[in-house]
Amino acid sequence: xxxxxxxxxxxxxxxxxxxxxxxxxxxxxxxxxxxxxxxxxxxxxxxxxxxxxxxxxxxxxxxxxxxxxxxxxxxxxxxxxxxxxxxxxxxxxxxxxxxxxxxxxxxxxxxxxxxxxxxxxxxxxxxxxxxxxxxxxxxxxxxxxxxxxxxxxxxxxxxxxxxxxxxxxxxxxxxxxxxxxxxxxx
Amino acid sequence: xxxxxxxxxxxxxxxxxxxxxxxxxxxxxxxxxxxxxxxxxxxxxxxxxxxxxxxxxxxxxxxxxxxxxxxxxxxxxxxxxxxxxxxxxxxxxxxxxxxxxxxxxxxxxxxxxxxxxxxxxxxxxxxxxxxxxxxxxxxxxxxxxxxxxxxxxxxxxxxxxxxxxxxxxxxxxxxxxxxxxxxxxxxxxxxxxxxxxxxxxxxxxxxxxxxxxxxxxxxxxxxxxxxxxxxxxxxxxxxxxxxxxxxxxxxxxxxxxxxxxxxxxxxxxxxxxxxxxxxxxxxxxxxxxxxxxxxxxxxxxxxxxxxxxx
Numbered sequence: 001x002x003x004x005x006x007x008x009x010x011x012x013x014x015x016x017x018x019x020x021x022x023x024x025x026x027x028x029x030x031x032x033x034x035x036x037x038x039x040x041x042x043x044x045x046x047x048x049x050x051x052x053x054x055x056x057x058x059x060x061x062x063x064x065x066x067x068x069x070x071x072x073x074x075x076x077x078x079x080x081x082x083x084x085x086x087x088x089x090x091x092x093x094x095x096x097x098x099x100x101x102x103x104x105x106x107x108x109x110x111x112x113x114x115x116x117x118x119x120x121x122x123x124x125x126x127x128x129x130x131x132x133x134x135x136x137x138x139x140x141x142x143x144x145x146x147x148x149x150x151x152x153x154x155x156x157x158x159x160x161x162x163x164x165x166x167x168x169x170x171x172x173x174x175x176x177x178x179x180x181x182x183x184x185x186x
Numbered sequence: 187x188x189x190x191x192x193x194x195x196x197x198x199x200x201x202x203x204x205x206x207x208x209x210x211x212x213x214x215x216x217x218x219x220x221x222x223x224x225x226x227x228x229x230x231x232x233x234x235x236x237x238x239x240x241x242x243x244x245x246x247x248x249x250x251x252x253x254x255x256x257x258x259x260x261x262x263x264x265x266x267x268x269x270x271x272x273x274x275x276x277x278x279x280x281x282x283x284x285x286x287x288x289x290x291x292x293x294x295x296x297x298x299x300x301x302x303x304x305x306x307x308x309x310x311x312x313x314x315x316x317x318x319x320x321x322x323x324x325x326x327x328x329x330x331x332x333x334x335x336x337x338x339x340x341x342x343x344x345x346x347x348x349x350x351x352x353x354x355x356x357x358x359x360x361x362x363x364x365x366x367x368x369x370x371x372x373x374x375x376x377x378x379x380x381x382x383x384x385x386x387x388x389x390x391x392x393x394x395x396x397x398x399x400x401x402x403x404x405x406x407x408x409x410x411x412x413x414x415x416x417x418x419x420x421x422x423x424x425x426x427x428x429x430x431x432x433x434x435x436x437x438x439x440x441x442x443x444x445x446x447x448x449x450x451x452x453x454x455x456x457x458x459x460x461x462x463x464x465x466x467x468x469x470x471x472x473x474x475x476x477x478x479x480x481x482x483x484x485x486x487x488x489x490x491x492x493x494x495x496x
């Protein structure tokens with residue numbers, strides 16, 4: 001009898017352990033500090049910066065805002081093309097992201113690609129605590145690539161309000177003040 | 187004047203009649219302008235091709251935008267098209283994301299209503315009309331129907347102490363629910379002010395009811411420390427009390443501020459630590475211990491007068 005009892009017990013315990021493992025929810029999301037922003041890493045735009053703010057940011061702060069501004073455009077362009085919200089969620093404030101999410105419909109990938117080639121960034125205001133800033137990109141050169149291969153180049157004047165949340169700057173509001181066609185290919 | 191450059195990497199099954207940026211028209215700008223030694227031959231071929239295509243059925247023609255406008259209002263304007271009688275799909279690339287407009291089609295009549303519940307980021311937008319065979323893109327400026335928004339008042343620093351100059355930086359901008367910056371006044375999206383604050387402690391909401399706008403004024407360090415000794419009725423103990431503890435403008439200092447009573451008796455230095463509560467700090471000592479003692483209170487570098495219990 002005992003020779004059946006022990007193996008049966010072992011099998012039962014194994015089954016129990018196996019079922020517990022199966023019940024464990026799979027951790028899909030890695031911690032924030034382990035996230036690696038591949039889109040931002042792959043994106044490199046030519047940004048010229050001018051500081052006009054009464055309270056001037058220091059060199060490290062300018063470097064950070066430039067790096068994050070570049071990443072913001074990487075995500076804006078990706079969102080424009082793929083209509084995929086998740087990769088860029090750390091680049092927008094909660095309120096901004098909520099509105100994007102309310103307009104989102106699954107499965108609708110775009111066909112037009114946009115690339116940013118050049119920026120002329122003006123830091124208009126900088127908060128004393130370094131957590132908010134107002135920017136105007138006076139000459140963002142954008143390239144639109146249409147499905148039939150046609151390219152269109154525009155120069156846009158874009159205003160941004162950014163706030164520093166978490167580890168990076170995020171878009172809280174923006175406005176395309178104007179966007180006009182470029183007469184010559186940049 | 188637009189500048190287009192054909193991309194040799196992609197030649198997809200899209201129609202050559204690609205009415206980009208034109209009101210349903212045909213973009214013919216590039217091929218005709220190219221200089222070619224055989225231009226007469228090419229011109230003849232083009233004329234021949236035009237004659238052939240004109241004899242074809244209307245199903246191969248491009249959608250025609252009946253009510254073209256440079257600026258379209260979201261949830262309000264309807265774009266009307268005459269289209270070949272096949273099923274059409276539509277989507278709109280706004281400056282930030284793709285939205286899916288309402289589509290109604292009755293035979294060769296197509297109505298497109300750009301919709302987004304909370305609005306979109308305004309700017310140059312592209313409507314892509316797609317049938318099974320062809321795709322057409324039309325551009326226009328897309329705007330939200332209303333420009334009501336919320337003022338965002340960002341204060342820095344958020345917490346101000348009465349020891350400071352009480353000057354706070356205020357950054358202002360306004361945004362709508364979609365995230366578009368709105369002008370504060372004509373030609374100005376942003377504003378920066380230096381505000382002189384009241385010296386009264388409290389939590390203040392700022393000019394807009396947003397998370398960013400609240401700010402706090404806290405009491406500074408204590409200005410003077412009044413001290414007194416209060417014998418208890420039991421004749422055996424005495425209360426050593428410091429207070430009311432106020433900053434330079436009369437605000438009560440924060441609860442929990444550390445206060446130390448220093449006593450000196452028979453060449454012995456004693457100290458008693460306590461914390462303030464409602465601007466007072468107290469300790470109770472036996473009279474026998476306090477008799478003949480020189481005692482004073484201290485918070486940081488501020489000292490009270492010295493008392494001697496008789």
